[in-house]
Amino acid sequence: MNDIAIKVSKLNRNFGDIRAIQELDLEVEKKRIYGFLGPNGSGKTTAIRMLTGLLKPSSGEVEVLGLRLPQDAEKLRLKIGYMTQKFSLYNDLTVKENLQFIAKIYCLPSRLQKTRIDELLNIFGLENKINQLVSTLSGGQKQRLALAAATIHKPELLFLDEPTSAVDPENRRDFWEQLFDLCDQGTTILVSTHYMDEAERCHKLAILENGIKRVDGTPEELMQQMGVHVVEIAASDLRLLKQKLIKITEVITAAQLGARLRVLVKNSISDPLVFLKKQKGIMPGDRLSLVRPSLEDVFVTSTGEGRQ
Amino acid sequence: MNSLLRIQAIFIKELTQLKRDKMTFGMVVMLPLIQLLLFGYAINSNIRDIPVGVVDHSRTGLSRVLMQTISATQVVKFTEHYTSEQQAVTAIARAEIRAVLVIPKDVSQRLARHRTLGLGTTSSTKGETSRPIAQWVVDGSDTVIAAAIKGLRNMPLSELLRKPVNRNTPTFEVALFYNPEQRTVVNIVPGLVGVILTMTMIMFTSAAIVRERERGNLEMLITTPVRPVELMLGKIIPYMFIGAIQVIIILGLGHIIFNVPINGSLLQLADATFLFITASLTLGLVISTIAKNQLQSMQMTVFVLLPSILLSGFMFPYEGMPVVAQYISEALPATHYIRLIRGVVLRDVHIFEMTFDVYWLSIFTLAGLVVASLRFKKNLD
Ligand SMILES: Nc1ncnc2c1ncn2[C@@H]1O[C@H](COP(=O)(O)OP(=O)(O)OP(=O)(O)O)[C@@H](O)[C@H]1O
Numbered sequence: 001m002n003d004i005a006i007k008v009s010k011l012n013r014n015f016g017d018i019r020a021i022q023e024l025d026l027e028v029e030k031k032r033i034y035g036f037l038g039p040n041g042s043g044k045t046t047a048i049r050m051l052t053g054l055l056k057p058s059s060g061e062v063e064v065l066g067l068r069l070p071q072d073a074e075k076l077r078l079k080i081g082y083m084t085q086k087f088s089l090y091n092d093l094t095v096k097e098n099l100q101f102i103a104k105i106y107c108l109p110s111r112l113q114k115t116r117i118d119e120l121l122n123i124f125g126l127e128n129k130i131n132q133l134v135s136t137l138s139g140g141q142k143q144r145l146a147l148a149a150a151t152i153h154k155p156e157l158l159f160l161d162e163p164t165s166a167v168d169p170e171n172r173r174d175f176w177e178q179l180f181d182l183c184d185q186g187t188t189i190l191v192s193t194h195y196m197d198e199a200e201r202c203h204k205l206a207i208l209e210n211g212i213k214r215v216d217g218t219p220e221e222l223m224q225q226m227g228v229h230v231v232e233i234a235a236s237d238l239r240l241l242k243q244k245l246i247k248i249t250e251v252i253t254a255a256q257l258g259a260r261l262r263v264l265v266k267n268s269i270s271d272p273l274v275f276l277k278k279q280k281g282i283m284p285g286d287r288l289s290l291v292r293p294s295l296e297d298v299f300v301t302s303t304g305e306g307r308q
Numbered sequence: 309m310n311s312l313l314r315i316q317a318i319f320i321k322e323l324t325q326l327k328r329d330k331m332t333f334g335m336v337v338m339l340p341l342i343q344l345l346l347f348g349y350a351i352n353s354n355i356r357d358i359p360v361g362v363v364d365h366s367r368t369g370l371s372r373v374l375m376q377t378i379s380a381t382q383v384v385k386f387t388e389h390y391t392s393e394q395q396a397v398t399a400i401a402r403a404e405i406r407a408v409l410v411i412p413k414d415v416s417q418r419l420a421r422h423r424t425l426g427l428g429t430t431s432s433t434k435g436e437t438s439r440p441i442a443q444w445v446v447d448g449s450d451t452v453i454a455a456a457i458k459g460l461r462n463m464p465l466s467e468l469l470r471k472p473v474n475r476n477t478p479t480f481e482v483a484l485f486y487n488p489e490q491r492t493v494v495n496i497v498p499g500l501v502g503v504i505l506t507m508t509m510i511m512f513t514s515a516a517i518v519r520e521r522e523r524g525n526l527e528m529l530i531t532t533p534v535r536p537v538e539l540m541l542g543k544i545i546p547y548m549f550i551g552a553i554q555v556i557i558i559l560g561l562g563h564i565i566f567n568v569p570i571n572g573s574l575l576q577l578a579d580a581t582f583l584f585i586t587a588s589l590t591l592g593l594v595i596s597t598i599a600k601n602q603l604q605s606m607q608m609t610v611f612v613l614l615p616s617i618l619l620s621g622f623m624f625p626y627e628g629m630p631v632v633a634q635y636i637s638e639a640l641p642a643t644h645y646i647r648l649i650r651g652v653v654l655r656d657v658h659i660f661e662m663t664f665d666v667y668w669l670s671i672f673t674l675a676g677l678v679v680a681s682l683r684f685k686k687n688l689d
């Protein structure tokens with residue numbers, strides 16, 4: 001029980017008629033990186049706001065680090081860090097002034113303050129930006145500053161809402177290195193994203209859609225238990241082929257990937273290669289191969305309802 | 309201890325932001341300066357040189373001397389001559405002149421028969437003994453101007469007749485304390501301090517929390533351990549200094565440029581000002597917790613500002629207001645401060661001789677701080 005950082009059951013949140021979160025059950029282990037994967041408007045931010053005590057649930061139980069929310073929200077503040085989706089530090093202050101402000105708000109002893117700020121500037125590569133106004137930083141630099149500010153008081157639990165949305169792939173890798181470092185030091189991290197490669201790095205993840213958790217588990221589990229065959233077809237007229245294939249009920253989706261068509265076929269078909277070769281539109285010369293499912297396939301299958 | 313640290317953090321942050329906000333910073337200095345000059349020079353209830361015309365039916369030396377005597381009072385200035393009343397009335401309608409003096413043909417006879425001005429009671433048996441010697445036709449829409457011209461009704465004309473000045477013993481003797489020369493600016497400048505402070509203090513703080521919300525800082529701020537009351541205090545303290553600077557500008561320049569005396573003690577002045585600044589700042593904070601965006605906070609500021617200018621006793625005496633307006637007036641912090649500052653600056657009173665105003669400002673501040681802190685919720689619902 002003590003290894004659980006977040007425990008949520010039957011959580012709901014409505015905004016008027018909009019059901020932003022529906023019957024969400026969640027269990028996040030300590031010292032792990034847990035991911036929320038979902039398209040725009042799927043309720044990631046709303047869920048995180050309820051877990052940080054910023055929004056009151058319409059119904060349901062939330063327990064974070066052994067504290068019940070929203071009653072004990074104030075006690076939780078010192079133990080968590082929250083990096084908001086929209087940049088929320090002060091644009092008209094410098095990097096250093098922002099960090100000093102946050103350090104004081106968390107009441108770091110003044111001696112510790114300086115060393116901690118220097119340490120963070122070093123970790124996040126912002127040493128040469130100390131006296132620069134935040135409004136003049138690049139998107140990636142701002143995001144690193146925001147992460148630095150969120151971790152200044154060494155929180156046990158860190159909430160990151162789409163932390164890498166403005167970051168190039170290279171910097172994204174560095175950013176994740178830093179997350180793993182934090183995780184190794186014992187921090188639990190809950191991160192929301194709509195990048196597959198990021199989701200795949202999480203220890204565990206939940207896929208949200210329309211406020212409903214579709215699936216959750218480790219990325220490997222999800223890919224194995226997906227219950228779909230993934231077939232790649234190399235053919236000449238992929239667009240026409242796609243149009244034909246998606247009309248078949250056993251085919252869930254088909255998406256073009258360069259010169260190949262990636263087709264998801266339901267598990268009810270035992271041999272998808274044989275099944276597909278019999279379909280109209282497939283030429284004798286086309287090459288079909290069964291491939292390992294990716295997280296994107298999981299995402300597409302589990303959020304597929306209402307598509308196409 | 310932790311509380312103090314957090315208040316200090318917010319205080320420093322606000323000050324740094326203010327320092328970078330050139331526009332606001334400029335307003336802190338320019339607003340009182342410009343208002344002082346505008347009000348100091350423009351508002352003057354001692355009216356001079358009202359443009360008027362004349363329709364002279366008599367065309368005698370007497371009528372010319374009459375006009376000169378009137379001009380000598382400096383209340384009016386003859387700018388136009390008209391041949392008929394109609395012309396003159398049209399000119400009034402077009403606002404070319406404010407009034408017209410109609411001098412009748414028989415002005416010399418009327419003057420001769422006039423009871424107090426005249427040369428005796430020769431014709432007192434006749435019905436027309438004491439007719440006025442001429443007539444003013446006035447655009448009465450502006451009561452202040454009308455009153456100034458009405459003031460000419462009984463002007464002495466003895467000089468006109470080369471008679472020794474007829475000095476009547478007045479019924480009352482009037483001793484004018486505190487502003488013996490009756491200069492409007494002496495009363496305006498201390499009142500202006502109240503109006504300027506109302507304007508800037510409420511305007512700055514009413515935007516304080518709304519701005520954090522609009523820029524997205526609030527979501528970060530409310531996940532930290534900062535308490536609402538710490539946030540409120542940290543936000544108002546920098547503005548206390550700004551308020552103090554503004555008071556110094558207004559009263560200092562008022563003293564130098566307009567020779568407004570500062571009769572009371574500076575300590576008393578500082579006490580009263582402190583009370584008022586905190587009251588205005590907390591009112592601003594309350595607005596800030598109600599408004600959804602900066603435009604709304606601005607509108608609410610104006611909503612408070614207008615009655616503070618019109619009903620606080622700054623422009624019109626409290627005693628002349630209808631009862632309802634007096635109730636509203638009593639509710640405004642500006643009213644109480646303007647009473648206090650006029651008391652201290654002009655009449656050298658100790659502010660505790662005006663306990664009601666002192667208590668009222670103190671209670672207003674406390675209530676405002678409590679309401680703002682209670683209203684400020686640390687969540688996004
Ligand atoms: N304050 C609010 N008032 C009304 N509706 C809201 C509010 N906040 C969120 N919603 C609605 O709730 C749903 C979920 O929004 P949320 O911001 O949680 O999505 P998200 O997964 O974070 O999306 P994104 O990837 O775009 O950030 C949306 O339909 C949104 O319109």
Ligand SMILES: [Mg+2]
Nearest residue numbers: 044045085161
């Ligand atoms: Mg979001």
